[in-house]
Amino acid sequence: MEKILEVKDLEVSFQTYGGSVKAVRGVSFDLHKGETLAIVGESGSGKSVTSQTIMKLIPMPPGKITGGQILFNGDDIVPKTEKQMEKIRGKEISMIFQDPMTSLNPTMKIGTQIMEGLIKHQNMSKQAAKTRAVELLNLVGIPMPERRVNQYPHEFSGGMRQRAMIAIALAANPKLLIADEPTTALDVTIQAQILDLMKDLQSKMDTSIIFITHDLGVVANVADRVAVMYAGQIVEMGTVDEIFYDPRHPYTWGLLASMPSLDNDNKAELAAIPGTPPDLTNPPKGDAFAARNQYALAIDFEEEPPMYQISETHFAKTWLLHPDAPKVEPPEAVKNRMRQLSSTFDQAVLVKEGK
């Protein structure tokens, strides 16, 4: 399959009064055409910064891309100027934001907000753009689009606004859609509708999607592949099945164990990952997760683990996959869901040395 996006060793830091915060520390992943990649992680893990960096939407300064490449269709985005980025944003890569209540301009008609992108990127006349805006609203499932197009955001409900946001994002047929927690601010029934809509539109338009979320339930629903981020790094990446049924990283175990499940009707308490993420102004020596990790080995505090490959598509960054590492049992909740997947290699293969 054709690779639409390749992120290589991306490093982003923010200059603050307290020093430089290394928000993204060497993230690499790729995305194929028509594929959905979910990036999961807790707040502050760098998932939003990673995705906004792809569109160069992080404020620079204080933000700065300190290393790596972002290849979009083979073309590196990092050295591009603002003027060049304007031709990519909205046209090639679009974004849906978390909070539809604040992401639309309150004093501009919904139709006008959709038309802006069309006029800019497709050289449409006002009239043509308006007709297209009505079509788009219809496409994202907003009833009576002819009337709605002339309304203001405050006349829309939250779910409707997110639909309008999707219409804005898809206006110019982008090849890549980045959805930054698009359902977090919505209630559960609306969440499901929005997810269905996104899946439906993806199959119609053959768009690739990067889906940022901290909700593993949503991930299982939409994603083809999952990248788990912790402290500015991808600690595990694989297909949905691999992450849900054969997770290898203790952090992924923690995430899965903390997910409520209907099967889990015994009295066992929902597990939580203890502690808080490390301060990324001075990232800890060794594995960033070591301090919160009940499976941490002595070496975790000394040396950063390398990336191991468990199958063609499954990677994990943990010393536990080292041939000499002791065998550990994942937590009960995770062990229950573990399955033997056919694609797994006999032995984890070392792919990249930790720094």
Added chain:
Amino acid sequence: MAKYIGKRLLYMLISLWLIITATFFFMRIAPGNPFTSEKQLPPEIEANLNAHYGLDKPWYAQYGDYLLKVVKWDFGPSFKYKSQTVNDLISEGFPVSFILGMEAILLAVAFGLILGIIAALKHNKWQDYTAMIIAVAGISVPSFIMATFLQYFLAIKMGIFPVARFETFMHTVLPALALASTPMAFIARLTRSSMLEVMSNDYIKTAKAKGLSQGVITVKHAIRNALLPVVTYMGPLTAGILTGSFVIERIFGIPGLGAHFVTSITNRDYTVIMGVTVFYSIILLASILLVDIAYGIIDPRIKLAGGKKGE
């Protein structure tokens, strides 16, 4: 909309009546009267004068008479300027103050907005610091010092503008500048902070993610939303500036309305005090109404009560 404005006009009349009543009685409570002067008047003459101006009647009769006259837009004769009525004073002074005031408001709004927007877009860069130094200077330097500075440098030293008097357009430039400096500085600061707040909103990021340029984002998405606080400030500002400034008019020798606000009080010129207060109140109430209507135009979320529900 018509219903809303009608309702507001009714409220304005009520406010106006309250203002007239309060001013009328406060003024009478203050010691002294229009005929108090260093030279004591013989009691008979004072009694005659009082009778002539109706001051010998009981307070409720005077109050009633006054209300009736105001309704007929007649503010009565001035006690101090014997040959003129208050209506004359206003109709002579107001056009002058109005022209000057409009010039000052246009200057203040135009330059205030430009400075504020530049400062916000170049936040924490030299343009920001420069604009804010100008703004702080504008707020801290009193208008009478500004006025004398302008007179000294632009009129006396360089001879670009006339020093004083009110004859041609050139005569209005310096006083308008002096009047505008403080509100301009204030508008610049308001615009800057309001723009900074708006620019940090999520929808600005949405606009950026659409591929719009910084210029388009500023003009189409940011300025309109940043305008509300400035519009709020415009109400009282307009009323204050249009009715003239005592200090500036004195310095530039301009026959405006401003002087009457001050001199009528020391003169205990009852009718003039009442007249200019009522006149000022009308302008203030009208500007506040305009501000409220402007709100509804700028921000569709603000529905004017009584207005039609969204289409």
